Amino acid sequence: MGTSRRYWARPWRRPSHVPVGGTTLEPLGSRLRRLLPIYGLLLPGLLLFGIWAAYPMARSFLMSFTDWRLMGESTFVGLDNYTRAVTDPAFHRALVATVGYTAVTVAGQLLLGLGAALLLNERIHGRSLLRLVYYLPVISSWVIVSLIFVWLYNGQTGVLNWLLNDVLGIIDKNVAWLAEPSTALWAIALLGIWKGVGWTMVVYLAGLQTVPEELHEAAAIDGAGTRARFRNVTLPFLRTTTTFLLVVLTIGGFSTFIPIFVMSTAATGQIGGPLNSTEVALTYTWKQAFGGGLDFAYASALSFLVAAVVALISILELRFARAQGQP
Amino acid sequence: MIIGQWEARLRRVVTYAAALAFGLVMIAPFAFMVSTAFKPHAYVLEIPPQLIPEQPTLDNFVRAWSSGDFGRYFFNSLFVTVLSTALSVSLAAMLGFTFARYEFPGRRVLFGALLFTMMVPGMLLLIPQFIVARDLGLINTLWGLIIVYSVMNLGLNTFLMRGVYAAMPQELFDAGSVDGAGPWRAFRSIALPLSKPGLATVAIFSWLLAWDEFTWAITILADQDLYTLPIGIRNLQVAQQTEWGLVFAASLMALAPVLVLFVVLQKQFVSGAFVGATKG
Numbered sequence: 001m002g003t004s005r006r007y008w009a010r011p012w013r014r015p016s017h018v019p020v021g022g023t024t025l026e027p028l029g030s031r032l033r034r035l036l037p038i039y040g041l042l043l044p045g046l047l048l049f050g051i052w053a054a055y056p057m058a059r060s061f062l063m064s065f066t067d068w069r070l071m072g073e074s075t076f077v078g079l080d081n082y083t084r085a086v087t088d089p090a091f092h093r094a095l096v097a098t099v100g101y102t103a104v105t106v107a108g109q110l111l112l113g114l115g116a117a118l119l120l121n122e123r124i125h126g127r128s129l130l131r132l133v134y135y136l137p138v139i140s141s142w143v144i145v146s147l148i149f150v151w152l153y154n155g156q157t158g159v160l161n162w163l164l165n166d167v168l169g170i171i172d173k174n175v176a177w178l179a180e181p182s183t184a185l186w187a188i189a190l191l192g193i194w195k196g197v198g199w200t201m202v203v204y205l206a207g208l209q210t211v212p213e214e215l216h217e218a219a220a221i222d223g224a225g226t227r228a229r230f231r232n233v234t235l236p237f238l239r240t241t242t243t244f245l246l247v248v249l250t251i252g253g254f255s256t257f258i259p260i261f262v263m264s265t266a267a268t269g270q271i272g273g274p275l276n277s278t279e280v281a282l283t284y285t286w287k288q289a290f291g292g293g294l295d296f297a298y299a300s301a302l303s304f305l306v307a308a309v310v311a312l313i314s315i316l317e318l319r320f321a322r323a324q325g326q327p
Numbered sequence: 328m329i330i331g332q333w334e335a336r337l338r339r340v341v342t343y344a345a346a347l348a349f350g351l352v353m354i355a356p357f358a359f360m361v362s363t364a365f366k367p368h369a370y371v372l373e374i375p376p377q378l379i380p381e382q383p384t385l386d387n388f389v390r391a392w393s394s395g396d397f398g399r400y401f402f403n404s405l406f407v408t409v410l411s412t413a414l415s416v417s418l419a420a421m422l423g424f425t426f427a428r429y430e431f432p433g434r435r436v437l438f439g440a441l442l443f444t445m446m447v448p449g450m451l452l453l454i455p456q457f458i459v460a461r462d463l464g465l466i467n468t469l470w471g472l473i474i475v476y477s478v479m480n481l482g483l484n485t486f487l488m489r490g491v492y493a494a495m496p497q498e499l500f501d502a503g504s505v506d507g508a509g510p511w512r513a514f515r516s517i518a519l520p521l522s523k524p525g526l527a528t529v530a531i532f533s534w535l536l537a538w539d540e541f542t543w544a545i546t547i548l549a550d551q552d553l554y555t556l557p558i559g560i561r562n563l564q565v566a567q568q569t570e571w572g573l574v575f576a577a578s579l580m581a582l583a584p585v586l587v588l589f590v591v592l593q594k595q596f597v598s599g600a601f602v603g604a605t606k607g
Contacts, residue, residue: 037509037510037511041510049444052475056456119349134353135589136354141582151359166374285454306448
């Protein structure tokens with residue numbers, strides 16, 4: 001990132017080399033001649049963007065106020081889809097499951113990611129190899145890691161059952177982790193943490209580079225122990241990183257789709273199974289449109305509601321982080 | 328002082344032990360996948376699990392590649408990935424360059440709109456994109472994948488490339504011969520050659536996205552002949568419930584190009600990590 005960071009902070013900044021106000025006195029012809037190639041460079045990208053992002057989003061929004069089902073007529077139904085969503089118990093259940101999944105995966109990734117970053121921030125041998133190993137799940141495809149975990153969670157001969165039952169004796173009979181309504185969602189959340197913790201670690205490692213070494217030394221001379229130095233020197237410097245991660249990981253948690261889709265169908269033959277215990281916001285939304293009902297209008301309304309919830313939570317998290325930052 | 332030394336040594340031991348234990352947890356699932364892929368079918372679900380196969384065999388790899396349609400899935404994925412990466416990178420470079428170096432009416436609004444889609448959950452777009460694809464006759468075609476994959480991280484890629492081009496010193500563009508040259512010339516002969524590292528980062532992310540994408544593909548593809556690797560592998564598992572050796576052999580072959588890319592280009596992977604959203 002380096003040089004581009006300041007553009008993130010002020011994306012609207014006028015480039016310093018662009019003349020200010022030079023365009024108003026320009027004759028129309030030369031202005032057109034100057035601007036035409038500029039728009040020419042933008043055209044292919046913006047065309048694709050318009051057709052496949054801007055227009056669909058607008059269309060989806062308008063559709064959410066109709067009763068359109070892919071075929072036939074559509075009538076304007078006002079807020080019907082939204083009121084239906086607000087009173088839909090299945091959607092409520094899916095939202096609760098999504099919040100639970102997000103809370104567990106975000107907390108797990110933050111804590112373990114920070115722990116891993118602190119370990120690899122020490123001068124230990126094999127550091128780069130370990131970083132590679134921790135990062136491996138991040139670059140692996142969701143489908144493949146989901147299938148690996150389906151195998152690990154197998155109810156009879158899975159490795160997890162063997163480890164917990166035969167080796168450690170923590171459980172006394174094998175559990176069908178993905179077919180049991182009380183465990184399925186949390187088993188998938190464990191995969192979510194395992195898959196994402198390497199990414200969190202890398203971001204925290206970058207954050208740790210901003211902690212000045214002198215501060216640590218000064219605190220050590222003043223007699224501060226390892227723990228005190230961590231709390232009073234390291235943690236305050238990681239506040240921005242943590243806020244960034246909190247927001248991004250929350251959005252990621254709410255967007256969960258592939259592991260649920262793959263693992264619940266592999267274990268129970270039903271998306272969101274067993275007994276809808278792993279149904280999350282996006283699998284429920286997807287099913288409305290593509291799971292047979294073709295209820296595109298309702299699915300659109302649901303996806304806008306989920307987006308609104310995510311936006312609201314992000315704002316709350318940013319507010320909370322800012323409040324914490326004040327002395 | 329002696330106590331301090333002892334404490335430092337203990338701390339070192341604990342650090343190593345924790346780092347190794349953590350590494351073990353991260354690598355174990357992969358180790359089991361690799362070992363299962365090399366086992367003859369009869370030994371796949373054994374208790375206790377045997378990490379080193381007693382009779383290692385390549386049978387699963389051979390069967391996965393020859394029988395079934397795995398070879399076809401592989402080339403479908405390759406085709407889609409190469410074209411969508413090329414398209415996405417070129418468009419993002421052009422957009423990023425223009426937004427970074429020129430002032431024109433609508434600049435702020437257009438860039439803002441691009442950034443906005445970066446933050447919108449994918450499902451919001453998936454539903455209406457399906458309708459657009461249907462209207463354009465792109466349902467159940469690989470072109471439907473290629474176009475949508477190129478758009479999926481166009482906002483992010485443009486944002487990255489804009490940063491790269493904005494950081495270039497103006498003197499580069501003022502230099503003699505190209506003085507007064509149009510934007511196209513400045514882009515092609517000056518900006519583009521100098522932005523190769525940035526292009527590589529953007530290309531890696533586009534490649535990964537297209538190679539691993541599942542949701543859009545399973546939504547629009549009905550024809551088995553058109554399946555890409557992620558759907559093909561999942562389909563293999565659905566069809567052959569217990570043939571885990573086969574499933575993991577196929578998974579390993581799908582993972583191999585990504586792993587090679589990762590080990591060779593580790594730096595680009597990690598430098599772009601901050602923007603690679605963790606979408607599932």
